[in-house]
Amino acid sequence: MPTMTETIEEIVELWRLKGLFDDDRVKTKMKEMKTNMLPDGSMVGHFPKWTCVIDENGYTCSCPDHQYRGTKCKHLGALAKSIKDSWDKEFGGDDDKNG
């Protein structure tokens, strides 16, 4: 079973490959989002219209994009990115290998 860290890394990586973290739509979504952590450690992103959840079992979003196409929608991208960013801030990340 993947850990939540792996799940988030997977989403972040997918979106990074698509280059969409530089997309204004994802940035806009990150600003609209309110993040919540549930007692069980699940991360919930509340958007004006949709809600998405990332936990140890995977990820889901209530938006049509995710429901119909099963794609990793921009909400999940925004949530994963914001969690990753806060982890990187907290734990320092791997960024200092470039000197």
Ligand SMILES: [Zn+2]
């Ligand atoms: Zn969505």
